Amino acid sequence: MKDYLKRQLGLFSEDERELISDLNVMIAGAGGLGTNQAIQLQRIGINKIYLYDYDQVEVSNLNRQLCYGREDIGRYKVEASLEFLQSFNLETEIIPKQEKITEKTEIPADIDIIFDALDNFETRFILEDLAAKNNLALIHAGVEGFFAQLMLILPESKTSLKDIFAGAQKGDVPDVFSPAVTITAAFQVIEAVKYLLDRKEALENEILHIDMINNEIDRIRL
Amino acid sequence: MSVKVKFYSLFKINLKSSGKEYQIDGEITVTDLISMLDDDYDGYFSHKLLDAGEIAPGSIILINGENVIHIDGLDSKIKDGDTITLFPPSAGG
Numbered sequence: 001m002k003d004y005l006k007r008q009l010g011l012f013s014e015d016e017r018e019l020i021s022d023l024n025v026m027i028a029g030a031g032g033l034g035t036n037q038a039i040q041l042q043r044i045g046i047n048k049i050y051l052y053d054y055d056q057v058e059v060s061n062l063n064r065q066l067c068y069g070r071e072d073i074g075r076y077k078v079e080a081s082l083e084f085l086q087s088f089n090l091e092t093e094i095i096p097k098q099e100k101i102t103e104k105t106e107i108p109a110d111i112d113i114i115f116d117a118l119d120n121f122e123t124r125f126i127l128e129d130l131a132a133k134n135n136l137a138l139i140h141a142g143v144e145g146f147f148a149q150l151m152l153i154l155p156e157s158k159t160s161l162k163d164i165f166a167g168a169q170k171g172d173v174p175d176v177f178s179p180a181v182t183i184t185a186a187f188q189v190i191e192a193v194k195y196l197l198d199r200k201e202a203l204e205n206e207i208l209h210i211d212m213i214n215n216e217i218d219r220i221r222l
Numbered sequence: 223m224s225v226k227v228k229f230y231s232l233f234k235i236n237l238k239s240s241g242k243e244y245q246i247d248g249e250i251t252v253t254d255l256i257s258m259l260d261d262d263y264d265g266y267f268s269h270k271l272l273d274a275g276e277i278a279p280g281s282i283i284l285i286n287g288e289n290v291i292h293i294d295g296l297d298s299k300i301k302d303g304d305t306i307t308l309f310p311p312s313a314g315g
Contacts, residue, residue: 033315119315144312170280174314222287
């Protein structure tokens with residue numbers, strides 16, 4: 001066991017701890033959700049993160065994208081993220097992939113789950129197809145203002161993102177607020193871990209809707 | 223004979239309501255339901271859910287968890303016992 005994980009020792013059985021420390025994941029997007037996911041996944045001590053993003057850091061990213069500061073503006077996100085995450089000298093391997101998610105994206109062969117950290121439904125639908133083709137689970141989330149929704153899509157799921165969110169894309173750029181993004185990404189990590197540990201409470205054929213104004217979390221059955 | 227309509231996100235905040243239950247006779251369509259909601263909420267839903275007579279981009283209408291886009295759009299049938307979920311999904315990240 002990694003020496004810095006002592007304070008989460010009691011939460012998991014020995015087998016579960018081993019499973020977490022062996023996990024490899026793909027994070028699609030190194031923006032608000034992706035940087036938060038990477039930070040959390042590193043802290044819980046997983047084995048490897050493939051971090052995908054083709055873009056460079058802009059000033060408008062700094063309100064929520066936790067791996068970057070002003071000095072990173074203009075740098076490729078995956079490069080700046082790598083440097084930030086490696087500065088903590090923890091053991092999770094970070095593999096930067098400076099590329100856009102397209103139908104042709106090659107999904108790493110050794111991953112256990114894909115994290116949706118995208119900011120539009122069009123690319124999410126492509127990511128969903130890639131996950132299905134590679135027989136992998138996808139943990140989706142979208143966040144806007146004080147609201148978010150999550151969905152776990154499994155290769156065998158009857159309901160896809162496309163089934164639910166067809167027509168969901170608006171033309172405007174959504175407002176995003178850092179604490180809400182952090183909460184959403186943290187939920188994705190928790191839900192992914194529950195699924196991968198085969199916990200019966202994992203999301204199944206439902207939308208988890210988070211309303212941070214009314215402090216309400218709903219499970220919308222599908 | 224009743225159907226449950228549930229509001230989430232901004233719909234819930236704007237309307238200060240988490241939903242509404244309607245008694246129906248036989249089947250109604252999504253268009254009928256929007257019209258009933260409009261009567262109760264001052265035209266709010268046709269403004270939010272419709273754009274030039276079609277389902278507006280950025281709003282989701284689910285009947286028992288199925289997006290009506292994949293059923294029969296605004297002509298999709300709603301029957302006794304159905305649950306209709308209305309919300310603007312969050313796209314950002």
